[in-house]
Amino acid sequence: MENLAVLQERAMRIRKNIVRMVTAARSGHPGGSLSAVEIVETIYFTQMNVDESNVDDVLRDKFVLSKGHASPVLYATLAEKGFIKEEDLITFRKLGSPLQGHPSMKLVRGVDMSTGSLGQGISAAVGMALANKAHDVPYRVYTLLGDGECQEGQVWEAAMAAAHYHLDNLLAVVDYNGLQIDGNITEVMNPLPFDEKFKAFGWHVISVENGNDFEALYQACEEAKQIKGKPTVILAKTVKGKGISFMENQANWHGVAPSEEECAKALAELEGGNA
Numbered sequence: 001m002e003n004l005a006v007l008q009e010r011a012m013r014i015r016k017n018i019v020r021m022v023t024a025a026r027s028g029h030p031g032g033s034l035s036a037v038e039i040v041e042t043i044y045f046t047q048m049n050v051d052e053s054n055v056d057d058v059l060r061d062k063f064v065l066s067k068g069h070a071s072p073v074l075y076a077t078l079a080e081k082g083f084i085k086e087e088d089l090i091t092f093r094k095l096g097s098p099l100q101g102h103p104s105m106k107l108v109r110g111v112d113m114s115t116g117s118l119g120q121g122i123s124a125a126v127g128m129a130l131a132n133k134a135h136d137v138p139y140r141v142y143t144l145l146g147d148g149e150c151q152e153g154q155v156w157e158a159a160m161a162a163a164h165y166h167l168d169n170l171l172a173v174v175d176y177n178g179l180q181i182d183g184n185i186t187e188v189m190n191p192l193p194f195d196e197k198f199k200a201f202g203w204h205v206i207s208v209e210n211g212n213d214f215e216a217l218y219q220a221c222e223e224a225k226q227i228k229g230k231p232t233v234i235l236a237k238t239v240k241g242k243g244i245s246f247m248e249n250q251a252n253w254h255g256v257a258p259s260e261e262e263c264a265k266a267l268a269e270l271e272g273g274n275a
Contacts, residue, residue: 001046001218008214010045010080011037015243016270017076017089023263025093028101031253032146033073035177035212035238040065040077042217043142043173052082055110061139062112062128066121067146067175068102069255074111075099083110118146119154122172126158129170129231140169140225148180150191156201162231163202170231171224172203176211177240179251194235204232211236244269 001007014037022028040063044050048061065074075092078084084099091097098107102116113128115121125143132139149155162170174194182188191197195205204227206220217236224232240254241247244266258266 004214007041011041012270014041014076014080016267018072019258019263019266021072021089021092022257024090026257027093028072028257029069029255031240031247032067032175033070034242034244035240036070036073036144036175038212038214038217039144039173039175039236040073042214042221044077044081046218047221055083059137059139062141064113064121064125064143065103065115066143067149068115068121071101071103074103078110081110118149119152122155123158125170126162126167129167130165132169133167140171143172145172145174147174147176147178148185150174151189159198159201159203166229167231168228172233174233174235175238176235177238179240181254183251198233202230204230206232206234208234208236211238212242
């Protein structure tokens with residue numbers, strides 16, 4: 001695994017860019033972007049074989065952001081990989097910018113699938129993994145789902161297909177922060193228990209109690225590589241709005257942009273090492 005201090009420093013930069021992007025756009029989804037920082041960074045910087053030399057190559061590992069509204073975390077991570085200019089992040093959701101509210105593979109270098117409609121991302125990831133199996137190539141497919149997204153029936157159709165075709169080259173991660181736009185996931189439409197459901201659908205299940213912990217996520221990803229004959233899901237318990245005290249565990253920050261004053265406060269917190 002990459003040096004922990006390097007990962008943590010990068011996570012702070014990603015979080016700062018998420019806040020800046022959403023504030024400048026005056027719209028977006030900060031809560032679920034902030035909760036997923038360590039997940040996306042772990043995948044891109046410790047697991048995937050993607051860099052400047054092969055980003056445009058179809059023969060490499062792929063990542064699908066199934067919870068497409070959390071595009072700020074993907075864009076900020078791609079900027080850290082060098083696929084997006086950091087100065088362009090501030091154009092997020094602006095007219096004419098390629099950095100749309102939901103990521104487009106036609107507009108942004110390094111985006112492997114256009115997503116937005118919940119449930120469709122994991123379905124596309126299953127198709128990619130199946131294609132890799134059919135062509136006998138060793139590349140893995142990673143996908144990130146929201147816990148509220150798992151209320152979608154299409155998620156479970158995809159889960160059934162992944163197990164049926166023994167897609168051990170597929171790793172799904174559920175960003176289990178417990179909140180969605182209308183409140184607690186169990187009160188809106190209870191999708192629990194995730195572990196028993198995925199097991200019943202034929203998946204190997206790994207539960208990570210602290211989904212914002214790099215070492216725990218890395219070990220879970222490494223375990224997934226050893227599983228043969230079935231797909232793996234990591235249930236990562238995260239904190240909505242992670243790193244910013246007034247956003248943490250608050251459902252109302254699901255899709256609301258900070259004011260300029262709130263942005264300055266958030267950036268100061270992150271700079272102070274409270275993330």
